[in-house]
Amino acid sequence: MTTTWTRIRPVLLGALGVGLVVAVWDLYKAFGPEEGVRLGERTLILPRTTDLAMPHSWEMVQRFGEPVTSLAGSPTAFEAVWDAGLFSLGLATRGWVIGVVIGLLLALVMCRFRIAESAILPWVVLSQTVPLIAIAPLVRRWGSQIDLFGHVWTSEDSVAVIAAYLAFFPVAVGALRGLKSPARTHLDLMHAYGVGWWRTLLVLRLPASVPFLLPALRLGAASAVVGAVVAEVSIGLKGGLGRMVIDYAQSASGDPAKPWAPIFGAVAIGLVAAGAVGLIGLALRPFRVTGAFR
Amino acid sequence: MSAIEVRGVDRVFTRGRNRVDALTAVDLEVRAGEFVSLIGPSGCGKSTLLRLVADLDAPTSGAISVFGKTTRQARLDQDYGIAFQQAGLLPWRTVTANVELPLKLHGMDKAARRARVAELLELVGLSDFAKSHPDQLSGGMQQRVAIARALAEQPRLLLMDEPFGALDEITRERMQNELVRLCAETGAAVLFVTHSIPEAVFLSDRVVVMSPRPGRITGIVDIRADGLVPAHDRAAGVREESGFFRAVAEVRAILHGGSGIPAPDGARGVDLR
Amino acid sequence: MTSLAETGATDARARLPIGEVRWSTVLAPLALGVVVIGLWQLAVDALEIEPFVLPSPGAIAGEIGANIDSVVSGARATGRNALLGLVIGGVVGVAGALLAGTFRVVDELAANVVAAAAVVPIVALAPVLYSMFGAAVDTGRIIVAALSVAVPVYLNTLRGLREVLPVHRDLMAAYAAGRWQVAREITLPTATPYVFTGLRVGSSLAVIAALIAEYFGGPIGGLGKSITSSAASSNYPLAWAYVTGAIVLGLLFYVATLTVEQWLSRHHHP
Numbered sequence: 001m002t003t004t005w006t007r008i009r010p011v012l013l014g015a016l017g018v019g020l021v022v023a024v025w026d027l028y029k030a031f032g033p034e035e036g037v038r039l040g041e042r043t044l045i046l047p048r049t050t051d052l053a054m055p056h057s058w059e060m061v062q063r064f065g066e067p068v069t070s071l072a073g074s075p076t077a078f079e080a081v082w083d084a085g086l087f088s089l090g091l092a093t094r095g096w097v098i099g100v101v102i103g104l105l106l107a108l109v110m111c112r113f114r115i116a117e118s119a120i121l122p123w124v125v126l127s128q129t130v131p132l133i134a135i136a137p138l139v140r141r142w143g144s145q146i147d148l149f150g151h152v153w154t155s156e157d158s159v160a161v162i163a164a165y166l167a168f169f170p171v172a173v174g175a176l177r178g179l180k181s182p183a184r185t186h187l188d189l190m191h192a193y194g195v196g197w198w199r200t201l202l203v204l205r206l207p208a209s210v211p212f213l214l215p216a217l218r219l220g221a222a223s224a225v226v227g228a229v230v231a232e233v234s235i236g237l238k239g240g241l242g243r244m245v246i247d248y249a250q251s252a253s254g255d256p257a258k259p260w261a262p263i264f265g266a267v268a269i270g271l272v273a274a275g276a277v278g279l280i281g282l283a284l285r286p287f288r289v290t291g292a293f294r
Numbered sequence: 295m296s297a298i299e300v301r302g303v304d305r306v307f308t309r310g311r312n313r314v315d316a317l318t319a320v321d322l323e324v325r326a327g328e329f330v331s332l333i334g335p336s337g338c339g340k341s342t343l344l345r346l347v348a349d350l351d352a353p354t355s356g357a358i359s360v361f362g363k364t365t366r367q368a369r370l371d372q373d374y375g376i377a378f379q380q381a382g383l384l385p386w387r388t389v390t391a392n393v394e395l396p397l398k399l400h401g402m403d404k405a406a407r408r409a410r411v412a413e414l415l416e417l418v419g420l421s422d423f424a425k426s427h428p429d430q431l432s433g434g435m436q437q438r439v440a441i442a443r444a445l446a447e448q449p450r451l452l453l454m455d456e457p458f459g460a461l462d463e464i465t466r467e468r469m470q471n472e473l474v475r476l477c478a479e480t481g482a483a484v485l486f487v488t489h490s491i492p493e494a495v496f497l498s499d500r501v502v503v504m505s506p507r508p509g510r511i512t513g514i515v516d517i518r519a520d521g522l523v524p525a526h527d528r529a530a531g532v533r534e535e536s537g538f539f540r541a542v543a544e545v546r547a548i549l550h551g552g553s554g555i556p557a558p559d560g561a562r563g564v565d566l567r
Numbered sequence: 568m569t570s571l572a573e574t575g576a577t578d579a580r581a582r583l584p585i586g587e588v589r590w591s592t593v594l595a596p597l598a599l600g601v602v603v604i605g606l607w608q609l610a611v612d613a614l615e616i617e618p619f620v621l622p623s624p625g626a627i628a629g630e631i632g633a634n635i636d637s638v639v640s641g642a643r644a645t646g647r648n649a650l651l652g653l654v655i656g657g658v659v660g661v662a663g664a665l666l667a668g669t670f671r672v673v674d675e676l677a678a679n680v681v682a683a684a685a686v687v688p689i690v691a692l693a694p695v696l697y698s699m700f701g702a703a704v705d706t707g708r709i710i711v712a713a714l715s716v717a718v719p720v721y722l723n724t725l726r727g728l729r730e731v732l733p734v735h736r737d738l739m740a741a742y743a744a745g746r747w748q749v750a751r752e753i754t755l756p757t758a759t760p761y762v763f764t765g766l767r768v769g770s771s772l773a774v775i776a777a778l779i780a781e782y783f784g785g786p787i788g789g790l791g792k793s794i795t796s797s798a799a800s801s802n803y804p805l806a807w808a809y810v811t812g813a814i815v816l817g818l819l820f821y822v823a824t825l826t827v828e829q830w831l832s833r834h835h836h837p
Binding site for chain 1: 595596598599600672675676677678679680683685686687688690691692694695696697698699700706771779782783784794795798803806807810818
């Protein structure tokens with residue numbers, strides 16, 4: 001009895017938490033001031049509650065079942081968001097894979113050569129403290145202008161590169177920490193066995209890095225989704241959720257629930273990406289024990 | 295009045311469907327000013343017993359009193375000082391501020407606090423490190439700070455849970471000598487958890503031997519019956535006396551033999567259960 | 568030494584490692600930076616790369632010099648949103664974590680919402696926030712920045728609140744210390760380094776969020792809008808000049824947070 005309750009409790013409360021957010025939204029819409037709450041002259045600190053500004057939560061859900069536009073043959077918003085979500089998720093996946101490969105390679109190099117670590121690591125950290133994603137709009141023109149060994153650079157490639165840029169950082173830092181996590185004793189043991197750097201890597205460092213790598217991969221996946229969506233906006237690539245957010249926002253004045261559809265789509269693919277990486281964690285379960293290396 | 299009185303105490307831990315009898319039918323009395331050690335292998339419940347006395351945990355059944363009060367009241371009245379295996383110093387406080395902590399928590403004014411801390415640091419020989427931070431001290435020095443902190447409010451009872459467990463043998467013997475001196479100066483009763491036989495024998499008036507599964511007391515050795523002076527009066531030389539070796543043999547025999555009979559002449563003062 | 572020395576708390580409180588700075592930790596990254604910029608300039612010159620692909624560092628520097636006023640005012644507009652977002656998000660994150668650390672039910676209620684917020688592109692909320700608050704005022708952009716900050720600050724603070732050592736907890740119980748005394752002496756000092764870890768991550772996110780929110784619409788003025796509009800008019804070196812402004816702004820936020828952290832930990836641990 002008590003054990004089933006302790007298992008169900010977080011699930012129930014978690015769902016209740018989401019419900020609370022929805023309830024606060026609808027209650028504020030019902031009882032909040034029409035013109036919002038202002039701080040001083042101009043600055044709104046609580047939103048307007050008109051139907052235009054804040055659609056009801058159920059309207060957002062209903063909107064998924066309705067056609068995107070009034071044109072004949074228009075797909076439902078759900079179908080449109082589904083397709084766009086898959087498209088963005090695909091780009092994010094490409095970016096994630098590139099980011100993971102680069103991040104792992106950087107981590108290996110930094111782990112192998114001390115001088116590489118002191119030269120590269122500050123720049124890796126710096127790369128995240130600066131909003132280099134600001135260059136996204138500038139990458140737009142790369143489309144069809146660069147020809148790399150017969151592969152014509154497309155806007156999709158630009159989006160994937162930006163997604164990769166956001167994804168590589170947690171992977172590089174997490175992998176480096178993981179690779180350096182084995183205790184002195186274990187390294188001495190390998191040394192005593194007369195085992196070289198590569199064998200030590202395979203037998204000791206890589207397994208030891210798993211508990212550090214998994215959260216990094218998950219973070220990287222979430223970052224890749226953010227990168228893909230934002231890059232689509234900045235580059236103006238059609239077909240994905242990012243552009244859809246902008247497009248649907250244009251019709252917000254007549255159809256206020258519509259812009260929420262791609263936002264929920266973005267939430268969904270973020271969760272899917274993080275969840276999919278969680279599955280990798282299941283496969284690597286035997287290595288997730290940290291105790292042996294403490 | 296006795297410092298600690300434990301009557302028929304059981305402590306059962308249940309985790310899911312697992313049931314662990316950490317302590318079963320424990321009776322023990324520690325008299326005022328007496329030094330009593332608890333010794334036994336891991337899992338025999340010696341630390342659990344100390345935590346029960348400190349009111350950091352409650353018994354499943356049975357009763358414990360400290361100076362005739364409930365353990366909770368004794369804790370609220372700050373009747374005991376406590377030290378753990380980890381020194382447990384706050385890394386963001388200086389040595390002075392660490393020793394000062396219980397005094398500050400219990401509302402002593404600043405001038406009195408400073409005077410008392412200076413006295414305590416003098417007592418444990420760390421006056422020169424008053425302004426250092428814990429991470430600048432060796433393990434032994436950290437533990438001395440922790441002991442000074444435990445003595446801060448002049449408790450009549452000290453609870454010590456393997457305070458020297460993480461120290462090397464040489465530091466450890468030096469700390470034992472100092473502890474004997476401190477106890478002589480303060481006259482406090484001590485309940486001391488250890489798993490070192492010589493440590494228990496050297497420090498104690500009586501050594502309580504415990505065994506696991508279920509955790510219980512298997513024997514009590516009265517060290518004074520082996521011809522050693524009372525714990526408060528001991529000096530480093532006691533470790534060379536024949537009585538010391540006899541007592542060590544007795545404790546070891548009970549630890550390993552359970553109910554087995556120790557050396558023929560060692561039966562004096564031994565209370566086997 | 569006890570295991571205290573290995574906890575993150577003492578680690579993060581370590582003073583600035585000025586004594587330990589070796590030539591490699593300063594010179595190596597600087598050398599790498601100089602080499603990369605040099606190669607970049609050489610590559611642009613030698614391969615005649617078009618400015619819309621990548622302008623040379625020299626050209627960008629020239630544009631910064633020529634438009635310094637507009638870069639600074641753009642940085643000020645975006646920086647204001649980011650700073651307000653950082654402060655609001657930081658306060659919300661810490662306050663939320665304190666609540667969740669004290670009442671388990673709050674933690675469980677928030678768990679799903681926070682886990683979702685951690686993996687979704689918060690900045691995509693910008694357009695709907697614009698229709699809720701109006702695109703002309705900064706509220707929407709500040710909220711996006713604040714939300715981006717609140718998530719890592721909340722998660723890190725909550726983690727810090729849970730890092731209290733059992734021996735410290737026992738000690739305070741033995742002292743019969745009150746709730747508030749435990750919080751002031753143990754819980755808050757233990758959590759402080761973690762709060763700053765969250766704030767450091769958050770400081771970069773605040774700038775990024777405030778900047779990108781401008782890509783989703785809003786008035787001219789901020790750096791983000793300036794980047795897109797100069798890119799739209801094909802003035803790529805100018806766009807890169809604004810990008811450089813954004814990079815400097817991001818660095819400024821990071822260094823400022825780091826400085827406050829160092830100052831505070833020194834204050835606590837001289």
